[in-house]
Amino acid sequence: MKTITGIPASPGVAIGSAFLYVDNDVPEIPRYNMIRELAGSEILRLRAAINEAEEELRAILDRSKKEMSGEHTAIFEAHIMMLEDADFIRQLEKRISDELQNAEWVVWDMARELMGKMMASPDPVFRDRVVDINDVSKRVLYRLLSIKKISLADIKNDCILVAHDLLPSEVMMMNRGCVKAIVMDMGGGTSHTAILARAFNIPAALGLSTATTEIAGGDTIAVDGNSGEVTINPDKTVLSKYQKATVIYLKKRNEFLRMRDLPAETVDGRRFTLKANIEIPEEAESAADYGAQGIGLYRSEFLFLAPGKAAEEEVQFEAYRRVLTAMGDFPVTIRTVDIGGDKVLADFQATLEKNPLLGWRAIRFSLALPDLFKTQLRAILRASMYGNVRIMFPLISGFEELEQARLLLDEAREECRKKGQVFSDHIAVGTMIEVPSAAMIADILAGRSDFFSIGTNDLIQYSLAVDRGNERVNYLAQPVHPAVLRFLKKTIDAAHEKGIVAAMCGEMAGDPGVTAVLMGLGLDEFSMAAQSIPAVKKIIRKLNREDCGLLAGELLKGRSASENNETLQKWMAKRRLP
Ligand code: PEP
Ligand code: MG
Numbered sequence: 001m002k003t004i005t006g007i008p009a010s011p012g013v014a015i016g017s018a019f020l021y022v023d024n025d026v027p028e029i030p031r032y033n034m035i036r037e038l039a040g041s042e043i044l045r046l047r048a049a050i051n052e053a054e055e056e057l058r059a060i061l062d063r064s065k066k067e068m069s070g071e072h073t074a075i076f077e078a079h080i081m082m083l084e085d086a087d088f089i090r091q092l093e094k095r096i097s098d099e100l101q102n103a104e105w106v107v108w109d110m111a112r113e114l115m116g117k118m119m120a121s122p123d124p125v126f127r128d129r130v131v132d133i134n135d136v137s138k139r140v141l142y143r144l145l146s147i148k149k150i151s152l153a154d155i156k157n158d159c160i161l162v163a164h165d166l167l168p169s170e171v172m173m174m175n176r177g178c179v180k181a182i183v184m185d186m187g188g189g190t191s192h193t194a195i196l197a198r199a200f201n202i203p204a205a206l207g208l209s210t211a212t213t214e215i216a217g218g219d220t221i222a223v224d225g226n227s228g229e230v231t232i233n234p235d236k237t238v239l240s241k242y243q244k245a246t247v248i249y250l251k252k253r254n255e256f257l258r259m260r261d262l263p264a265e266t267v268d269g270r271r272f273t274l275k276a277n278i279e280i281p282e283e284a285e286s287a288a289d290y291g292a293q294g295i296g297l298y299r300s301e302f303l304f305l306a307p308g309k310a311a312e313e314e315v316q317f318e319a320y321r322r323v324l325t326a327m328g329d330f331p332v333t334i335r336t337v338d339i340g341g342d343k344v345l346a347d348f349q350a351t352l353e354k355n356p357l358l359g360w361r362a363i364r365f366s367l368a369l370p371d372l373f374k375t376q377l378r379a380i381l382r383a384s385m386y387g388n389v390r391i392m393f394p395l396i397s398g399f400e401e402l403e404q405a406r407l408l409l410d411e412a413r414e415e416c417r418k419k420g421q422v423f424s425d426h427i428a429v430g431t432m433i434e435v436p437s438a439a440m441i442a443d444i445l446a447g448r449s450d451f452f453s454i455g456t457n458d459l460i461q462y463s464l465a466v467d468r469g470n471e472r473v474n475y476l477a478q479p480v481h482p483a484v485l486r487f488l489k490k491t492i493d494a495a496h497e498k499g500i501v502a503a504m505c506g507e508m509a510g511d512p513g514v515t516a517v518l519m520g521l522g523l524d525e526f527s528m529a530a531q532s533i534p535a536v537k538k539i540i541r542k543l544n545r546e547d548c549g550l551l552a553g554e555l556l557k558g559r560s561a562s563e564n565n566e567t568l569q570k571w572m573a574k575r576r577l578p
Helices: 036-067 070-083 086-099 103-120 124-144 168-173 192-199 236-257 282-290 313-327 346-352 362-368 370-386 399-418 436-440 442-446 456-463 482-497 515-521 530-540 545-556 561-574
Strands: 002-005 007-010 013-021 159-163 179-184 204-206 220-224 229-232 273-278 295-299 331-335 388-393 428-433 451-454 501-504 525-529
Touching (some): 007 192, 013 179, 036 086, 103 124, 179 192, 192 525, 204 220, 282 295, 295 313, 295 525, 313 331, 313 370, 331 428, 362 370, 370 388, 370 399, 399 428, 399 442, 428 442, 436 482, 482 515, 482 545, 515 530, 515 561, 545 561
Parallel strands (some): 159 179, 179 204, 331 388, 388 428, 428 451, 451 501, 501 525
Antiparallel strands (some): 002 229, 013 220, 220 229
């Protein structure tokens, strides 16, 4: 028996058999030249790999016809068609014989070239193909390199998923019914993999560094997503501890659910609005059970990252309508796509940029692809007739970005009008404050925003220079760092001066350990994973605003995150708060 400890990323406990997901990354692609005489046999090697990949796909297709939805089946059919594309194969063979390069390199290079072109295409249908080309070309590469690939969609038995790293798109793809917990070497508490695990109610311990080397496939493991502890081959004592923890966890959850209809009101009578963050439309249907007073952040990009048909206007419209209908009169804030950063279309796109977190993501991506952006905006406008929708732009770093986004929104409105499509006249347009530059010019941005929502996951990442998915530096991502608190204060004050609401939708908003600080800084609205709402509400109902204001004032003057953490802990302990 052995216990390793990582970052608690999604609450709950689970015991099960480990499913070790081998790293699916393509290793260094070998590149070498051949003598002309060998070109013929290299072409035969390529053909054999393509045939084997096709056979593999046909076997998956047969199985998926029995077990999966039509959407999945269509993907595999499309992949087989790509492998049968005679023109493409001819081009690959020609490059081998003309350039005398090895097959792996030619496949990799042509796939990258093709994906680059498709990503830049204004036509969303072409862009949707990127993920397919990625998948198919990797399948051929794995055959050439003799690597056995598995898909998380193929998991058929209950298991604990153990991986080095998982992309959010892989988490979207996995067979969620069978994965009882996620354990990863990499990742932090605010990484998108963690956010998805919480959305799907799957316990997760991330950032364990050595999980994939210490755990073997088939090992029994116990995962505590509340503490980040993972026990390999637990003995009877640990097993019974976990069984008890499960009972306590369920009891606490039931107690929380009973708080649903109580207001988030301080002892001195100030009410706060608590909303839910969602990643998939289904989550909206259960958000109200936790007492959510609306959706403060709908991460719409997961529509694009999910397997199946990527987001055409109608697909998006249906998803938005579903969320709006589920929420009735409560407001629903749809954040326009935040593709890029760690939310890449499988791992190929990541390799196209040296520094994806500082690269082509979020509003930058949308402004560069106005047709795609306006497709989304039209879908939101049309859905506005089904509820109380608000639009929010991610990763705004300067005034012009906000102006351009608003201009494209006006164009989308005009396009809807021309088609006779109706939409609400009163849609609030908000700005996410998640880049330090935006916080610094919050006074300017507030003049052109109907509300602010602070994305602390990115604001902390960028202001403290800490990659939110990197477990090695995760210890530095401290929400109460004085620099972070000063950015928050500046943003909230700027919002209030212009008479707009200051909301927060980063993970900090759902951490009951810092609720008092946020209240003290003057935050109006908190949006978080729905499951966190009861705990935050419980704390708010015990606090006094003036008291919190004094606390915030003290922390703003603090010298460091550790000093501030100590001050905060003492403050909480004195009031017997958890
Ligand atoms: C944030 O950055 O805090 C945020 C809410 O957006 P995301 O986590 O999707 O980047
Ligand atoms: Mg963000």
